[in-house]
Amino acid sequence: MLPRVILHIAMSLDGRITNFPADLELYYFLAATWNPDAILFGSETVLAAVRDNPALEVPPEHEEMFTPPEGVKDTRPLLVIADSRGRVRCWDAIRRWPYMRDLVAFCSSSTPEEYLSYLEGRKIAAIVAGTDRIDMRKALEMLNELYGVETVRIDSGGTLNSVLLKAGVVDEVSVLIHPFLAGGRAGPTMFDPVKAGFADLQIPLTHTKTEMVGDGLIWARYSVKG
Secondary structure: OOOEEEEEEEEEOOOOOOOOOOOHHHHHHHHHHHOOOEEEEEHHHHHHHHHHOOOOOOOHHHHHHHOOOOOOOOOOOEEEEEOOOOOOOOHHHHOOOOOOOEEEEEEOOOOOHHHHHHHHHOOOEEEEOOOOOOOHHHHHHHHHHHHOOOEEEEOOOHHHHHHHHHHOOOOEEEEEEEOOOOOOOOOOOOOOHHHHOOOOOOOOEEEEEEEEEOOOEEEEEEEEOO
16 A cells, blocks of 8 residues: 655745755644654755765754653654665664654665665665666555555655656645745756656646745645646
8 A cells, every 4th residue: 555645845935945044943843744654855865964964963962852751652753765876875873863763765676785785784674666766656555564654754855756756656745935035046946857857747736725834934735636
């Protein structure tokens, strides 16, 4: 069975997902609306985070806020990283994040054996689906079957978003629009089918709800047609 999949994006009024002061506290507060069982990152998003913060650490004083008391069921989400090419090498640092209960990698048959051995050595579970690239539909079905994941929130950029939309697995697109004109380069954007290898991909959406939240922020939500 496929889990429910939600793309949740923060962007400026002129469509930028970087280069503006995003209200991350509100973004993550709204993200908790779906109470996801797993959060899916793309490798590019993780590598960008590494460039910005090589340590990838959370201040120790905040750990107790996210770690469940002993003997209580751990309801924190899984953190899943799609990394068919085996580029993410900071799993040990990511494991120190207190927000997640465990880690899973999405890989494909083309993922180097050396990388799969690397993951195994660090006790990172790998779901292998697809040949040349990750078969997202199959990978998500396996995530549901193996871990009971019913809801997945996507925390990524335009490449992975486009791959998931192309696969037809996305149920909802949620956009937190900030009252800010960021300017600069047009990319990265929340939807980049050219970079994902699907130059002609277009996705019709159906508007479901719009709210004013925070100070001039608009939270727009859409379902994916078909």
